[in-house]
Amino acid sequence: MRSLQDMSxxxxxxxxxxxxxxxxxxxxxxxxxxVILCCLxxxxxxxxxxxxLCLLFLGSAVFxxxxxxxxxxxxxxxxxxxSRPALIFGLIFYGVSLCRYSDRPFFFSAWSLLMLxxxxxxxxxxEAADLLEQNIRKLRDDSTENSLLLxxxxxxxxxxxxxxxxxxxxxERNRIAREIxxxxxxxxxxxxxxxxxxxxxxxxxxxxxxxxxxxxxxDQAMTSIRTSVHxxxxxxxxxxxxxxxxxxxxxxxxxxxxxxxxxxxxxxxxYCILSILKEGLSNIARHSGASLASVTIREHPAFxxxxxxxxxxxxxxxxxxIGLSNMRDRLASLHGTLQIRSEKGFHLxxxxxxxxxxxx
Numbered sequence: 001m002r003s004l005q006d007m008s009x010x011x012x013x014x015x016x017x018x019x020x021x022x023x024x025x026x027x028x029x030x031x032x033x034x035v036i037l038c039c040l041x042x043x044x045x046x047x048x049x050x051x052x053l054c055l056l057f058l059g060s061a062v063f064x065x066x067x068x069x070x071x072x073x074x075x076x077x078x079x080x081x082x083s084r085p086a087l088i089f090g091l092i093f094y095g096v097s098l099c100r101y102s103d104r105p106f107f108f109s110a111w112s113l114l115m116l117x118x119x120x121x122x123x124x125x126x127e128a129a130d131l132l133e134q135n136i137r138k139l140r141d142d143s144t145e146n147s148l149l150l151x152x153x154x155x156x157x158x159x160x161x162x163x164x165x166x167x168x169x170x171x172e173r174n175r176i177a178r179e180i181x182x183x184x185x186x187x188x189x190x191x192x193x194x195x196x197x198x199x200x201x202x203x204x205x206x207x208x209x210x211x212x213x214x215x216x217x218x219d220q221a222m223t224s225i226r227t228s229v230h231x232x233x234x235x236x237x238x239x240x241x242x243x244x245x246x247x248x249x250x251x252x253x254x255x256x257x258x259x260x261x262x263x264x265x266x267x268x269x270x271y272c273i274l275s276i277l278k279e280g281l282s283n284i285a286r287h288s289g290a291s292l293a294s295v296t297i298r299e300h301p302a303f304x305x306x307x308x309x310x311x312x313x314x315x316x317x318x319x320x321x322i323g324l325s326n327m328r329d330r331l332a333s334l335h336g337t338l339q340i341r342s343e344k345g346f347h348l349x350x351x352x353x354x355x356x357x358x359x360x
Contacts (some may be wrong), residue, residue, distance in 0.1 A: 007038040014069040026066040034070040038252040051086035072115035079123040113190035252285040260298045279323045280308040288312030306350040
């Protein structure tokens with residue numbers, strides 16, 4: 001935009017020569033040719049074409065004085081194109097045209113030289129402004145890029161921190177369940193045995209009801225603790241670590257795991273995915289003859305996705321197998337779907353709707 005303004009200023013300055021001469025058709029033709037030169041840069045990016053037309057314009061100024069009135073615009077274009085040979089030839093043409101019309105009034109030569117110097121000044125100013133604008137734009141882009149990178153790193157750090165807290169919580173639940181089972185559970189079992197022994201040797205009818213109530217209370221406490229321990233243990237299962245462990249321990253062929261799940265996963269979904277993963281890997285080892293397999297566990301807004309693929313012979317895809325029947329039974333309780341394809345290997349694709357979808 002700045003260069004267009006500069007060229008427009010140089011072209012309009014050529015009309016000051018009308019104080020020295022009468023307007024004629026060559027003057028109008030030179031002006032229109034100059035306008036074409038100035039606008040050509042917005043329609044084509046060919047530097048050779050720009051330089052050739054500018055040299056043609058300056059060459060015409062040697063024979064037609066009217067073209068000399070707008071030659072500064074052509075010199076400006078050559079300066080903007082950064083073509084040193086074309087600029088040298090253009091200045092030669094410009095100098096020849098001034099020498100050729102040296103017999104004209106002093107105003108003609110002085111104004112021509114002033115417009116030439118103005119062209120150099122405007123080009124230098126515009127070049128510096130463009131360079132400054134490029135630096136500002138680059139600084140802005142770098143700042144935006146760094147800001148985006150920092151945001152992404154912060155997001156990844158927060159996700160990692162959340163996962164570490166989640167994993168630590170699951171490990172603590174597992175530890176608590178183990179402590180309750182090993183300590184409180186054993187003490188209750190011992191107390192139940194001691195009460196049973198006391199009931200056996202007791203001879204007093206007054207103490208018998210007390211021992212019976214005590215035994216019943218200890219049995220209820222033992223049942224409650226067992227239920228709590230099982231619930232804590234089930235909740236402490238880390239789906240990602242369990243899936244990675246299964247894949248790592250599978251030695252029949254290399255298996256790649258793609259895991260993209262949130263932290264709040266229902267217990268039933270965890271056990272369903274892990275049991276199907278075990279059965280799927282077992283089928284690959286026993287039936288497929290594959291040399292490569294992949295496992296994908298991914299969460300979507302409305303459902304969970306789980307798939308197993310291999311490049312084997314499609315073995316284990318029979319719908320009558322016990323393993324596949326167990327898979328369907330597990331998925332039926334979760335309203336999930338199972339798709340099997342045996343072309344170019346064994347492909348198992350499972351979707352499980354989320355709880356909110358089931359409630360609808």
